[in-house]
Amino acid sequence: MQAMPGISLFPGKVLSSSGALGQLPSEARAFGSRGVVVYGRALGQSGGLLARLAKAPGMEMLMHAHAGGEPTLAEAESLLALARAHRADWIAGVGGGSVMDLAKSAAGLFNAAMPLSAYHDGAALEKPGIPFLAAPTTAGTGSEATPNAVLTNTVTGRKKSIRDASLVARVALLDPDLAALCPRPVIAHSGMDAITQAVEAFTSRKATSLSDALCREGLRLLAGNLESFHAVPEGGAAGAMLCGSFMAGLGLAMARLGLVHGIAHPLGARFGVPHGHVCAVALPLALELNRPAIGAKYETLGSAVGCDIIEFVEGLIRRLGIKQPFRGKPIRDREAIVRETLASGSTAANPKSVERADVEWMLDRLFQPGR
Ligand SMILES: [Fe+2]
DSSP: OOSSOSSOOOOSEEEESTTGGGGHHHHHHTTOSEEEEEEOHHHHHHSHHHHHHHTOTTOEEEEEEOOSSSOBHHHHHHHHHHHHHTTOSEEEEEESHHHHHHHHHHHHTTTOSSOHHHHHTTOOOSSOOOOEEEEESSSOOOGGGOSEEEEEETTTTEEEEEEOGGGSOSEEEEOHHHHTTSOHHHHHHHHHHHHHHHHHHHHSTTOOHHHHHHHHHHHHHHHHHHHHHHHSOOHHHHHHHHHHHHHHHHHHHHHOOOHHHHHHHHHHHHHTOOHHHHHHHHHHHHHHHHHHHHTTHHHHHHHHHTSOHHHHHHHHHHHTTOOOSSTTOOOTTHHHHHHHHHHOHHHHTOSSOOOHHHHHHHHHHHHOSOO
8 A cells, every 4th residue: 555645635725613604705815806606505594694605895706506406517517607607716615515516617617628528528627727615514525625526417317527636626614503504314414425435435445544544534533423413413513524524535535435436326316316325325235345355444444433334334324314215126227337337436446346246236235125
């Protein structure tokens, strides 16, 4: 294992405190006075927070609400057109992973020559876009820490990342007051996504000493605080969850992920199940499959959560009330799901070399009839 990743990407500045969102206009001003703020339901329903942000003196900010759901290429294209028409100097995302990925893709591709779909299909970005600022309201996808934006092409049904070093946030605002606005089911799903990301990046075949340190501590914070944050979404648990999610995001940007994220995209896109929900139910299966390949790191995962890692994840899923969304359903598009999982960059980083039979086994277990 390498001590350090070949490339380490970090946001330019990280502000982490209660009320940090209030500093968004003054931080953005360094990039120019014209900006677009993309926001999700949590901020939209907060009323006062959104109004205060919109009234920042000397700024010409366009406030753009994301309708909800996982972000699509078409939504990113229309945001990009809006931001170009506004002659934006920067774009901020204040919301969950969907909002941040939408804002990040529009900022990153602001100066791109081709349609957004070309980069979604794998074309390299010719030149950087405009600065992206990120304030997560969930803990979380870690999108505020990563150089990729996940979008779904609704024509082909393909959900994948646009990835470029220039997409990393110039400013990340980790505000526990924002995370406390999050609805409970979203707290459960996004928290399980963050835990999965910490586990997969820690056990990835691309893991390094640096990503390991981030993921181990990130997992400890997430595992120790998700239940209390879910029960009472405020206070110290919110800050710990935001920090753990951010650390896991940094880790995955360095080490990539694994089979859970390889299968989560094709399954989530086809069955309309939230990303974190798919991650939660697939993680124990991936751990079972990967256990021989993980070696001593399996025990290290247990040390971070205080007991056997598979038992911990299964218990947490039960206590958070997360249901099995696929159980007993027919596996539509089975062949395409297998093909896309095997082609995924996340699957390529999985500790066990993933064969067709492994993906078939996981699908059969996820969709098996029963309780
Ligand atoms: Fe994820």
